[in-house]
Amino acid sequence: MQFLQNSLPYLLAGISVGGQYALIAIGYTMVYGILRLINFAHGDVFMAAGMFMVFLSASLPLGLAIPLVLIITVVLGFLIERIAYKPLRSAPRMSVMISAIGVSYLLQNCALYFTGGLAKVYPQLPWLSDTVSVFGAVTKRVTLITPVLTIVLVAALSLFIKHTKIGMAMRAVSKDFETARLMGIKVNTVISVTFVIGSLLAAVGSLLYFTNYASVTPTSGGMPGLKCFVAAVFGGIGSIPGAVIGAFIIGIAENIIKGLGWTTFSDAFTFALLIVILLVKPTGLFGEKATDKV
């Protein structure tokens, strides 16, 4: 019982962070599935959503600010794809990746400019930020809400991809880009929808994540971004359930490592996991067989 009480906070934090990572990881896995591009800017879109929230909630009531944040983030994701990735559709993969790194650099510098380099305090969301106690472990309510919300959103997304026309088009494009185009699928629309969904989930993830961490800095998107990419690879890139499970595993493992007192290595663990996975099972847990990874 004592052990449970000591380790429960870490476990809860792990599950919560895992849920937040899952929402970001879906953005990576969908974009990679379709464009074969590591969207380095995705972590910074997540950071930008946090920044929008900070600035909007300063002047607007929360009920108005939250939907506005979601909309602006979606527009941002859409514009990034249109401006920075679309012109390079036929360029080598490396140039698109460099472009993604450039966008990430730009977003970080913009955030630096608007914040003046200071960490911004994230607004307290009523009800979500309240503390509750579970089996004697005190935590914020958001910790409990996150996994539930994540699972609901993922289920909705899965239904969307399975049963709607655009979802079917997405699956087709990720299977074979050229053939899908020949079949009359509007590839550009599909890619835009992918970025819209990815950004929307990243915005929801940022609401939950920053409620937990309470402050946003221009670089706070970098590390979660990389970790979520690792989660996507771990689960098998292109697979949505894989990304979710990968994200939960990474979130929980990271917090257990923190609980053991090895905080310095909680980031390093993620990358060690990535390298092991790529060497042992490059397709990830649920990935389809592909030959060009290793």
Add this chain to the structure above:
Amino acid sequence: MELRKNTKKDGLLTAAALILLFAVLLTMELTMKSTSILFTVLKKGVIYALVAVSMNLLNGFTGLFSLGQAGFMLIGAYTYAILTMPVAVKLSDSVYKYYDCAIGFELGILPSLILAGLIAAFFAALIGLPVLRLKSDYLAIATLGFAEILRAFFQWDAMGPVTNGANVMRQYKDLTKLRIPFTDIRFPPTLFCFLVSGVCIAIIVLLINSSYGRAFKAIRDDEIAAEAMGINLFKHKEMSFVISSFFAGISGALLAMFQYTVQAAQFKSAMTYEILLIVVIGGIGSVTGSCIASFLFIACNEWWLRFLDESSNNILGLNILRSGFRKVVFSIVIMIIVLFFSKGIMGEREFSWARLRAFFRDPFGLRSRRARKAATGGEVNGNG
């Protein structure tokens, strides 16, 4: 015969240009104030030129998209700082405040520089064993990950007796401690950076032009064809990775000398991104491009765009110009280069005297264009 005469003449020209460059540097250092921003830009520029060229060796010439450069610079910088810190400082509390330093000796500047490179190369050899089996973006993420692991490792408490944990390293032999051998006269610091970087870049250029360099390029252009021609893929990739990291380590050590203090937290992935952007601006696969781009990048970043950061420069009562605006403008320019001029400044070409001569004979192709126009215009007239 003509060609050989030209090559010989070009070699002499290059040597003369280099001697002239060093002479100009030396006179500048002897006559101008050493705190001038020009020297900061030159020193930092040449240090970044070295690391950009080393990254170009991997990304541009071997086709390995690696993003681990900051990690290897970190190793170089720390190795240098630890080795050159005087024993008295190590024993006192001024740097190793919370730990007892485990390294009980100190070395001179040159052996430490070389060791900095060697240790970075050693780590690269270890990391390369698993990582180089991966391809393109997976390699990028894995090397980025290793750089992060290295950073965590250097900040680890248990490494404290060696790396001073997450605390700042200082009071090692920086650029002001340089002396001309056997005398007590200060060695001009900018000249020193240029000498070390110049020698390293020259070695990389020689390597690229050797049979190994041709093997690297063959791997870049087509791995399967290269393997079929009998090139040992793994051996050459590992070689390129290790050599590139060696020079990244040396440039990290130079950066430590230049900065007077060094801290692991500085070597984030953002640093690798900056170096990558320099390589892209200069042209992937061009050594001269990387060098030109790194001076431009540093000069814009540290000097020419400074005015954008000063709120006193605002006109029309707008409050746009303030701290950080420089970086925004700068990254927009970089995005424009990446999107619309993806070949960068030099593309895959190198500087050559022949091209320079051709340029002066026909600047920007104006004359030949005019001639062509005249020719076609004549035809039209003739028809009419």
